[in-house]
Amino acid sequence: MSIRDATAMSVGADGLVPKERYVSQEFLDLEMEKLWPRVWQVACREEELPETGDYLEYTIGDQSILVVRTDPGTVKGYFNTCLHRGTRLADGRGNFGDGQIRCRYHAWRYALDGQLTEIVDRHEFPEVPSDLRLHEVRAERWGGFVFVNMDRAAEPLIDFLDPIPKLLGPFHLDQMRFATYRTTILPANWKVVVDAFNEGYHVQGTHPQLLAWTDDVNMEYVQFDTHAHYGRLAHARRELRPSPRLGLRDDEIDEGAILSSLVSGLGGLFYREEREIVDELRSSPLPPGTSLLEAYQQRRMEMLRSRGLDVSGLDRDKMTSADDVYWFPNMVGPTYPGTAILFRVRPNGLDPDSSIKDLWTLQWPGPDEPWKMPERKFYPDWTAKDWGLITNQDFANMAHIQAGMKSRACHGLRLNPRQESNLLHMHRVIDRYLTA
Ligand code: FES
Ligand SMILES: [Fe+2]
Missing domain, CATH: 3.90.380.10 (Naphthalene 1,2-dioxygenase Alpha Subunit; Chain A, domain 1)
Incomplete structure (x- = not known):
């Protein structure tokens, strides 16, 4: 085929x-x-680029994209290639300390917003226009994630993600x-x-x-x-x-054991103190008319609230x-x-x-x-x-x-x-x- x-x-x-x-x-x-x-693909999370000038390299296949925080409210993406002879401009992650992206090879320089700001021996490049910029990729954010898309004509990220944001x-x-x-x-x-x-x-x-x-x-x-x-x-x-x-059979099912396996078996998904909540609920009588699951969901909601978290959009069933x-x-x-x-x-x-x-x-x-x-x-x-x-x-x-x-x-x-x-x-x- x-x-x-x-x-x-x-x-x-x-x-x-x-x-x-x-x-x-x-x-x-x-x-x-x-x-x-x-x-649209996830390049990184916003918390990885807290300061202006922070950058991170995202690679996909043989393509490398630089994701850069250009000012406190803006994250941009550029193809990671110098406009002179194509050298990759940066790798891994770091901070463009002086607000300049400097090519390691012949030291052409770019501002954080992608503008070419310096050509060494400029007078010997009379043909190069003065308004050159790094090739930009789309960079949009949702849920703390920075997504990039190399297609300038792509639909907006929020439309692409539908219905995930909801x-x-x-x-x-x-x-x-x-x-x-x-x-x-x-x-x-x-x-x-x-x-x-x-x-x-x-x-x-x-x-x-x-x-x-x-x-x-x-x-x-x-x-x-x-x-x-x-x-x-x-x-x-x-x-x-x-x-x-x-x-x-129903009489062979131990709900307490299931809940306890759920909370410890999906390790990373639950907070450490939740195992104690399960143990406590299993060893004491439940309020009348309440199932173990309901009692646990209630406790979990209270615990999240006490950690200062906004659980207003989540119903009790969502707790487990x-x-x-x-x-x-x-x-x-x-x-x-x-x-x-x-x-x-x-x-x-x-x-x-x-x-x-x-x-x-x-x-x-x-x-x-x-x-x-x-x-x-x-x-x-x-x-x-x-x-x-x-x-x-x-x-x-x-x-x-x-x-x-x-x-x-x-x-x-x-x-x-x-x-x-x-x-x-x-x-x-x-x-x-x-x-x-
Ligand atoms: S390749 Fe970047 S300055 Fe020469
Ligand atoms: Fe699996």
Whole structure:
């Protein structure tokens, strides 16, 4: 099958998603030509650029973009290339101390707003116009994230994100701050990595230990125009139930044990003191007519309020129900009251078999805790760190998925039409870009 065919067909006549979309160099090249230069993507968070002159380099494929705070209220993005002979102007992150972006090679200089301000031996460049500026990319912000888009004609970010701002607005992501920032390299296509966090179908196969406190079967999958959601959207978690796959009778279900596993098992999503609240509720009689879940939700709401957090937009059920959102094309993860775990995944350079994964946890800073940017940790080899059981299990699958698809006998992916519907949706949205 030619790559152009694989593009026009998220699903082939055989009902399969062509594997070329995950394993071929040509398909990645096509994404690099048509998807990544046109789509809004998260470059960083605002708190990474607190001061005027702060910059940060965001890379996607072989492209590098400089995100710069040009004044207290403005963040701009530039292609990271000198107008003289193309040298990358800066890397990593830092501050353009004197308000000048200075090329390391022949010392051409630019103001923070991109204006070329100095050409060394100017008189020898009579042809160069005096109003040259660095090539700008669109940079817009929502929820504390700085998004960039290389397409000057792209729709406004807020329209692209719809309905995420509506859905996640009450969680005030803009008031959250990084709690941890880790990055690793995974041996699989970027979409393989995204897929692993965009469905619950693999829970029984990969994370059987979760079934005791997770109803993996009754998850809902909702596709929006561009983005998607999984978990309970219409009605939040009202009961503490294990997976129906375990076939337990009602009298075999211990709600207290489920709640306690939920709070400790999803580690990063709950505050440390919440385990104590669960223990306390389990060991004392509940107010009459109140379930354990309701009592806990009430306590959690009070705890968040006492930390000075605005929970006015969140109902009680939301206290124990994350919104798992797939932010097309490459960010996925649960947002909870007070916390969020977000994974950003990118191709690693131009390699279809490797990706860069950022694992971010965000938190509302507590009332008396001054926030400080955590150290960004980079693990070039994911096996060098213990990521916790659930993530270790997911990561261990990656190389096998990528290698297995390359088998001569594998022609494509047979997606579960309900539980893996978000994956198919992603392919269809990718095709909107590839065929436009
Ligand atoms: S390449 Fe930048 S000044 Fe020469
Ligand atoms: Fe998983």
